Amino acid sequence: MKQKLVIGTRGSKLALWQANHIAACLRDKYPGVEIELKNMVTTGDRILDVPLAKIGGKGLFTKELEVAMLSREIDLAVHSLKDMPTELPDGLVLAAVTDRVDPGDALISPAYKTLANLPQQARVGTSSLRRKAQLLNARPDLTIVDLRGNLDTRLKKLNTEKLDAIMLAVAGLRRLGWDEHITQIVPQNICLPAVGQGALAIEARAEDIETLAMLAFLNHEPTCQATLAERTFLAEVEGGCQIPIGVYGRVIEGLLSVNAVILSPDGKEVARDNIAGNPDAAAELGRTLAERMLANGGREILARLYEV
Known part of the structure; x- marks a missing residue:
């Protein structure tokens, strides 16, 4: 040793x-x-x-x-x-x-609290293309503002940039003891997390x-299995932080379920699917889901993205 x-x-x-x-x-x-x-x-x-x-x-x-x-x-x-x-x-x-902390995305909006309550054309800050695309899919009227920097910098920019809301990972806020800033944990049917988030x-x-x-x-074996499926999915679609992809796997009662979404940057085009199976076959589950989604619209979305 x-x-x-x-x-x-x-x-x-x-x-x-x-x-x-x-x-x-x-x-x-x-x-x-x-x-x-x-x-x-x-x-x-x-x-x-x-x-x-x-x-x-x-x-x-x-x-x-x-x-x-x-x-x-x-x-x-x-x-x-x-x-x-x-x-x-x-x-x-x-x-x-x-072991994973909450993998979700947090909305921080002292004035409006939730995504549904944000006014038309509200300014929302995020550095993530994944979050931007999913936000616009749910709320096409929103104005998305690029937001870079460490967590404390981005929290300050909520005020200095005159934003109505910002989105950050729940896990980072919780690890730093900043839960009080979270006004809503955005439901996963609106915003799936990044690969490995949390x-x-x-x-x-x-x-x-x-x-x-x-x-x-x-x-932590269940987290390792879930994130292996997510990372395999990402590798198959050849995505990175510059491609709008959300994917989340979790092991429940011995079954690994994986939900995924591929979007155009403006959120108008969406391919969604899910898969479940043996956690020991995590990589194969991620690969199969990716192949299925690429065949059912995902490839066309990504092809147009690569053309830009």
């Missing part, structure tokens, strides 16, 4: 909470092991004046951490699973996926057997 582990993390309040949470779990499990945090800045942290969908590429919030792992500066990295590309660099693996991912080197063994206790 190693006597020291170095955890790589981004420097935002939420990223530090997540890294410190994993560090605390490791210290409890291995009281004699030194746990050190190393803060790093990623591309996604540096570029804050451009919508995520226009930056392009994958791994905007993970690449620098992965380079540090491969160069052995750090032993592991803690990510929000939703930020992780479906394909990892050679030599790196998902060592654990933690779960933490622990990434490490594939050949680092000692570290992988030490991290194994952090893995």
Whole structure:
């Protein structure tokens, strides 16, 4: 067993909470092991004046951490699973996926409280093309305003940008103890979450057997199965944060059910479907659902999106 582990993390309040949470779990499990945090800045942290969908590429919030792992500066990295590309660099693996916090999306609107109560042409801030498309599908009249920055920055912009509402992940708000800001958890029939939303991912080197063994206790198998189906679905449709896709899997009473949606950016075109089956066949379920949805309208939606 190693006597020291170095955890790589981004420097935002939420990223530090997540890294410190994993560090605390490791210290409890291995009281004699030194746990050190190393803060790093990623591309996604540096570029804050451009919508995520226009930056392009994958791994905007993970690449620098992965380079540090491969160069052995750090032993592991803690990510929000939703930020992780479906394909990892050679030599790196998902060592654990933690038990999921609420995967939903929160509406924050002190004046109007709920999506239904927002006035016509209300200004809603979000940095997510997925949220934008699903909001416009439900409320075509809304004006969507791009909103970048860390959670605390985006909360401040609710006032400084004169927005009627903003949308953020429930999990991040809850982890930081900011539940009081949530005025509505948007129903999933209106807004399905991002792949892996609400779960933490622990990434490490594939050949680092000692570290992988030490991290194994952090893995929550039902969440791992559900998010494997989601990530396989995403890989099959070749989507990233720049494509409007929502997908959510969960294991209930031994059955894995997965709901998914593919949309055009304006929310006018939609393909929806669901599948259920054995959690041990999570990847196959995700793949089958993706193939079915692509064949039933999803491919045409994405083809037009790629043309833009």
